[in-house]
Amino acid sequence: MKRNLSLWLGVLAFSLVPSLAQQPEQQPAVPMGKVHGHLINPTGAPQSGGAVNFMQITRAASGPGLSPQTADRGNFKVSDQGDYTGEVPAGTYIVIYRTDGMTPDKQADRQDSVTVAPNADTAVDFDMSRPEYINKLPPEEQKQLDEIRQKNSAALKANEVIKGLNADLKTVTQDVHDADSASATAEQQLGASAAKADIQAKANDIRTAKYTEIESLMTKDATAKPDASVLWAQLGLAQNGLKKYDDALVSYKKALDVDLASKKPNPAIQGMANAGIGEALARQGKVAEANAAYDAAAKANPSQGAFYLRNEAVIFFQQGNQDAQVAVANEAIQLNPNDALLYYLKGQGLVSKATIDPKTQRIVLPPECAEAYQKYLELAPTGPYAADAKGILDQAGQKITSSFKAGKK
Numbered sequence: 001m002k003r004n005l006s007l008w009l010g011v012l013a014f015s016l017v018p019s020l021a022q023q024p025e026q027q028p029a030v031p032m033g034k035v036h037g038h039l040i041n042p043t044g045a046p047q048s049g050g051a052v053n054f055m056q057i058t059r060a061a062s063g064p065g066l067s068p069q070t071a072d073r074g075n076f077k078v079s080d081q082g083d084y085t086g087e088v089p090a091g092t093y094i095v096i097y098r099t100d101g102m103t104p105d106k107q108a109d110r111q112d113s114v115t116v117a118p119n120a121d122t123a124v125d126f127d128m129s130r131p132e133y134i135n136k137l138p139p140e141e142q143k144q145l146d147e148i149r150q151k152n153s154a155a156l157k158a159n160e161v162i163k164g165l166n167a168d169l170k171t172v173t174q175d176v177h178d179a180d181s182a183s184a185t186a187e188q189q190l191g192a193s194a195a196k197a198d199i200q201a202k203a204n205d206i207r208t209a210k211y212t213e214i215e216s217l218m219t220k221d222a223t224a225k226p227d228a229s230v231l232w233a234q235l236g237l238a239q240n241g242l243k244k245y246d247d248a249l250v251s252y253k254k255a256l257d258v259d260l261a262s263k264k265p266n267p268a269i270q271g272m273a274n275a276g277i278g279e280a281l282a283r284q285g286k287v288a289e290a291n292a293a294y295d296a297a298a299k300a301n302p303s304q305g306a307f308y309l310r311n312e313a314v315i316f317f318q319q320g321n322q323d324a325q326v327a328v329a330n331e332a333i334q335l336n337p338n339d340a341l342l343y344y345l346k347g348q349g350l351v352s353k354a355t356i357d358p359k360t361q362r363i364v365l366p367p368e369c370a371e372a373y374q375k376y377l378e379l380a381p382t383g384p385y386a387a388d389a390k391g392i393l394d395q396a397g398q399k400i401t402s403s404f405k406a407g408k409k
Contacts, residue, residue, distance in 0.1 A: 033121070034120070036086070038126075039125070039128070040129050042128050044149065044154060051078060053074070056094075057069070092114065129377040161225060172218065182204075206308045229262065230269060255269060271301030275293070275297040278290045279312075282316060287316075306335035313329045314341075325346075333346070339378060346368070351365065373392060374401050
């Protein structure tokens with residue numbers, strides 16, 4: 001975390017006078033040593049920029065109040081992460097850190113009597129958050145540092161919360177996938193020859209376990225961060241899955257309120273929340289209210305309008321509400337005329353009104369029913385409901401106009 005403390009950088013001027021200009025002395029060859037280090041600024045964050053200077057004393061001070069003569073053996077830039085590396089002749093050094101733009105007569109920090117061993121890698125770190133350093137700063141700067149530390153501490157805590165929330169949301173994504181594929185998982189675990197009732201019971205157990213985990217995680221997280229609309233929306237999803245429809249309505253409405261009050265409302269969240277409200281209402285038999293909620297979902301997130309209506313039609317099918325199922329299927333077909341399932345749902349809703357011809361004993365399909373099944377077979381001739389669609393058309397004496405060929409019974 002980069003901080004610009006304009007005050008503390010220039011106030012600490014140590015007594016080190018640059019060496020007088022002179023002819024360079026011949027130095028005997030000496031072994032080299034590697035150096036590296038990490039710098040921490042007074043706030044406790046990495047100190048970026050500036051340079052670390054290795055100064056070697058070549059001649060001791062010649063009198064009181066005078067500085068020793070020194071030679072510059074290395075000047076190493078500090079990275080954005082607060083690190084530096086380099087190589088200098090082995091020996092004893094004064095090591096100085098200066099920020100960018102700081103003049104040679106000033107320094108931000110220093111270390112004396114640093115020994116660099118030959119053919120070794122010596123660490124020379126600077127921690128400017130140490131108490132003895134901070135205590136030398138003027139009171140105004142110490143106050144500024146306290147304020148920054150408090151903000152940094154709050155930010156770190158917030159980051160930890162966000163990290164935990166993201167981990168939980170990742171778990172939720174997997175749980176939703178597992179709940180959606182519960183039937184396939186149950187069949188795999190029990191075997192294809194298992195009774196349908198047993199497979200269904202196992203699938204329900206899987207879904208309940210997954211939705212219960214989601215509800216637990218999102219209840220905890222929404223309490224910790226109530227201004228995150230996605231948490232309330234996922235909580236509502238779990239409650240719908242657990243058939244806690246009244247609770248789901250509360251959670252989804254909270255998601256909408258939070259999202260609409262945010263600086264950047266999210267259409268996907270609004271669509272999800274309205275569709276979730278629609279599902280809860282549909283499963284409670286409140287058709288008109290459910291339709292209004294799904295319409296709101298499509299309006300909030302138009303790109304997913306067909307998806308929302310498709311789900312609504314499926315829910316009405318599961319609830320056994322054929323009239324609502326047909327109406328929504330027709331509406332969804334207008335948005336996506338190539339979705340085969342919509343035609344099957346429409347046919348299934350209409351076939352409930354079929355009658356029996358007393359002379360032929362064949363079923364008489366209501367208007368648009370046969371066409372719906374034919375369209376399904378045209379779009380999905382080998383789809384999962386193809387046999388059902390063909391069987392109904394056969395019972396009605398309808399000729400199959402698609403290329404679908406049923407297997408022998």
